[in-house]
Amino acid sequence: MDEQNRNLLLATGLSLLVILVWFLVFPPPEPEEAPEATTTSTSTTETGTAPAEPAGDTATVPSTAGDTAATPETQQAEAEPDDTPRVEIDTPTLQGTISLRGGRIDDLQLKKYRETLEPDAPIVTLLSPAGTNRAYYALFGWAPGSGLTPDQVPGANTIWDVESDGPLTPENPLVLTWDNGAGLTFRREMSVDDRSMFNVAQSVQNTGDSAASVAPYGILARHGLPPDLKNFFILHEGGISLTDGELREIDYDDFEPAGAHENIALQEAGWSGFTDHYWMTALIPGQAEGSTFSTFQDTNRNIYQTNIKQRTETVAPGQEVTIQTRLFAGAKEWETIRHYQNDEGVTKFLDSIDWGWFFFLTKPIFWLLHNLNQLIGNMGWAIIALTLIIKAILLPLAYKSYVSMAKMKELQPQMEKIKENAGDDRQKLQKEMMELYRKEKVNPASGCLPILMQIPIFFSLYKVIFVTLELRHAPWIGWIRDLSAPDPSSLYNLWGLLPWAAPEPGSILALIFIGILPLCLGVSMWLQQKLNPAPTDPTQQMIFAWMPWVFMFMLGSFASGLVLYWIANNTITFSQQYLIMRSQGYKPDVFGNIKSSFKRKAPPEKKSEDGKK
Secondary structure, three states: OHHHHHHHHHHHHHHHHHHHHHHHHHOOOOOOOOOOOOOOEEEEEEOEEEEEEEEEOOOOOOOOOOOOOOOOOOOOOOOOOOOEEEEEEEOOEEEEEOEEOOEEEEEEEEEEEEEOOOOOOEEEEEEOOOOOEEEEEEEEEEEEOOOOOOOOOOOEEEEEEEEEOOOOOOOEEEEEEEEEOOOOOEEEEEEEEOOOEEEEHHHHHEEOOOOEEEEEEEEEEEEEOOOOOOOOOOOOEEEEEEEOOOEEEEHHHHEOOOOOEEEEEOOOOOEEEEOOEEEEEEEEEOOOOEEEEEEEEEEOHHHHHHEEOOOEEEEEOOEEEEEEEEEEEOOHHHHHHHHHOOOOOOOHHHHOOOOOOOOHHHHHHHHHHHHHHEEEEEEEHHHHHHHHHHHHHHHHHHHHHHHHHHHHHOOOOOHHHHHHHOOOOHHHHHHHHHHHHHHHOOOOOOHHHHHHHHHHHHHHHHHHHHHHHHHHOOOOOOOOOOOOOOOOOOOOHHHHHHHHOOOOOOOOHHHHHHHHHHHHHHHHHHHHOOOOOOOOHHHHHHHHHHHHHHHHHOOOOHHHHHHHHHHHHHHHHHHHHHHHHOOOOOOHHHHHHHHHHHHOOOOOOOOOOOOOO
């Protein structure tokens, strides 16, 4: 190694050492908690914002739409007293309660999912009532049209009467009623299936003497940011909606302020809601024509909100009008989402899963991985089986590449001779090399094709493993209990043999003291290199020698499922390349190359001024 390369390597190592010491001595500060919603409410309309007025911990409902006689209103979901009556929700996948104040769906847990891997860990909470930390809830109601005042229609704080007994189950719907005392009787029938979909049928009966105009709405309100917000570029979290075939994704940082937001008219079909890493809520209007979507943030109270306003209905005396709205509230399970898309008519609902730019790869890759998991019964072995299938598909390309590499090895003596004859004449060297390639029908670039093909596949699989719920808490073998998380073992405690805990995930020490899977990855890359002799150029030789171990630490903090895929890929590639090279008459000296890598290289002999050694 010449002095310049040695100095470069030394400078790089010292820089990494300084950064490591800096982070150990001055660790980065802990992220601050998101500010809680304040208790000041701003009355907002579609055209602007009115002066603030005292209120409870509330969410804003925009004005009615579609009827020029309809007047804007502000609905406020107040924190309810402890004695507010509630009705239980009990399904195979959901549990919680519905508040009779506003008929809010504001208390919901997911039975099938726990916060952590511990068997006694609490189940995941999706929705929480107003007044609690990071409240998150769904509201439904009617906005008054011409001739009606806000207190003559049910709103966020209306106390409903129960017509049917609870609990709300797939077999037992809940019916709520409210009479405004002025000729209008409102009825709300709430039902739920055995998965994650609520259906809210809102009806109004006019027993008075004059027509009444009302507009149904649905609201999802979220106080503050989610507690487990990843805020990672590969994953979308925030507002999501589909309007007439167009998918819209709004990050929390990009929410428009209330009063300045856009109202999007719906013509054919759509849905709107909030998406988290693994969970989602979405409102689906029963009638698309005349409906509008709006997504905005009440910046004064730090409340994020998405609304669906359906067209204004004029109810004549003696007439009854019923409007359907569905609410999805649950986990983004692929089979469940696909069921609602294919069987329940929710247009493009599978797009609520963030497939990314490479959706043409991520969707089929996940479909295949899901079906392999269904067949095998273990997601880790399904990843290995997926790797085998991908390598089989790419085998013709790999075969051509490895055959070309084997021929290149056979041509090595001729290439060295050409280099000696050409000397410093680069043009002559290039010309004679190209003639040799043409004569022997060898393409030196063909060895790069499998690598180029692996890049989008690797990124797509990374996206699938990071985004999809099916990898969450999915075990493989032994200590690998969650393929969506990094390997929990650590060199720091000799992978569990020493009686102290491993470093916290995400810390600097965790990046250094890697687990068993990343170590296997580094070894598999190193063995793959040993199919070929080390390059003669000292700089290239140094780069190739360090590459497996650099990748080992780089990928050490990645999801275990991704590292498992890369290990399987390296192992299969090693076997394919070895067998193909043997079939072409070239026998890779793997053990010889390994032994030579541990031998100390003798320094080159210097020549005297007259050219003699």
